[in-house]
Amino acid sequence: MLHPRFRTVVFAFFMALFMSGFMSLVISIFNVGLIDNIATIWLKAWAFVFCVAFPTVIFVAPVVHKLIRAPL
Template identity: 35%
Template structure:
């Protein structure tokens, strides 16, 4: 498939795709309700959302990892 060096980019693309797809659908429904052109409106919103979300996920993933590491208690090593 793809070389391992592309893992971060592929992860960001897939994760942002899932989030953009779900959030754009939810927000389209909240703002417009169910109507005959809902699927087209959702698709348009998704395309805009994913175009924004992909680079943002890619850029902010390292910061998110660092903040998570600061919040997680790591087990202390013992001599036993």
């Protein structure tokens, strides 16, 4: 099993990986359509977006956890 100390980083990594991959694919198809080289365009976009998404999830996740724990 995964040591509890690393769970936050591993969660952030996979959350950023899947969300950035899916969203970059959707936006790439929306912007250029289903063209011949969409896979290349998408993978370039995904690489860039993941570099933004991973640190964002690392910093935003604790804020969200605090918000959902706060009384209404």
